[in-house]
Amino acid sequence: MRFASLMLVAAVCSALAVEIVVGEEVQPASEPFCGG
C-alpha cells in the first residue's frame, strides 16, 4: 500500500513545543491502515 497526504496545517502551540492536529473525528475509516 502507498499513500500520500497533504497537510494544510493548523496549530496549537506553546513556546517551543508544538502539536498540530489536522482534521476532526468525523468518520472511522480503515485506510490507510487496512489489510488483513
Add this chain to the structure above:
Amino acid sequence: MPEEYLNGPMTITSIGFARSPMGASSVVLENFRMSLGTAAGPELENGFAENLASGSTMTQVFAGASVTASDNGRGVVVFSLDSPWDYQGGDLLIDFSFSHISGSMYVWSWDSGDNLFLSATGAAAETGYAYSFPPMMVIKGEM
C-alpha cells in the same frame, strides 16, 4: 475544529494518526517507510511524483522492516521520526508505504473538501486515487 494556520518553520519530530475505537489497536507493518517533502500545490493529483514541488526532494524520516504501530492509550498512533525534519513552510507532503499489514486499524477521517489524500495499492505504485477524506493526524515538533 477551530484552526489556526501555521506559516512559520518548525522541526517535526513525530507524526501520528488519530485512531478510532474500531478494529485492531495494534498492527504490524512490514517494510514501512515515511518521507516528507514540500507539495507542488494545495491539492493532490493522482500521480505520486507530480505532487512533489519542483526542485524539491522527499526525505525519508522513518523506516522499519517490521514496525509495530500501536494506540498510545490516548487515541493516537505515533511514529517518532528516525531524525527530525525541518519544515520550512508551504504545504507539507507526507508519503508513506508498507508492503503488508497484520490486520486493519481504523483511524478518524474527515471531509477536507479538497483532495488531500492519495491512496494506492502496492508500495511502489506510481499512481493512485486522490480524494478528500484524509485521516486525522497529529504532528509534533518544536518551533
